[in-house]
């Protein structure tokens with residue numbers, strides 16, 4: 001099972017189109033907010049189901065603010081992250097994920113990728129596919145693949 005995780009596209013889809021073309025057939029696309037009304041377009045180009053939540057720039061959106069979904073045997077919290085002050089650090093979102101008992105917390109908002117695989121929980125931020133802010137400022141997204149043993153592997157991917 002192949003899952004693409006993106007965030008903070010802010011109505012710029014060139015890099016997202018490149019990423020989709022590069023990865024080939026997907027089983028699921030996850031968007032962690034700030035699509036700014038482009039969710040139908042994104043679902044169309046993904047060619048697979050889309051799980052999406054609203055971000056702090058989705059003012060008029062009727063998307064859910066957060067979701068808990070299952071991917072394989074993993075329980076996953078999808079949240080943009082601004083409710084947990086992720087710009088200041090991961091402490092609050094980590095606590096929220098642990099209190100909900102999820103296996104993976106996926107968030108965005110900072111436009112900086114994070115992949116922190118702890119013993120009890122995974123913190124994952126794919127960065128921004130459109131407006132990266134980490135050092136080097138390359139657009140990023142994350143791939144999650146579930147193998148035949150049911151285990152997930154995560155890969156941070158960069159667009160040059």
Ligand SMILES: [Mn+2]
Nearest residue numbers: 008034055109
């Ligand atoms: Mn954003």
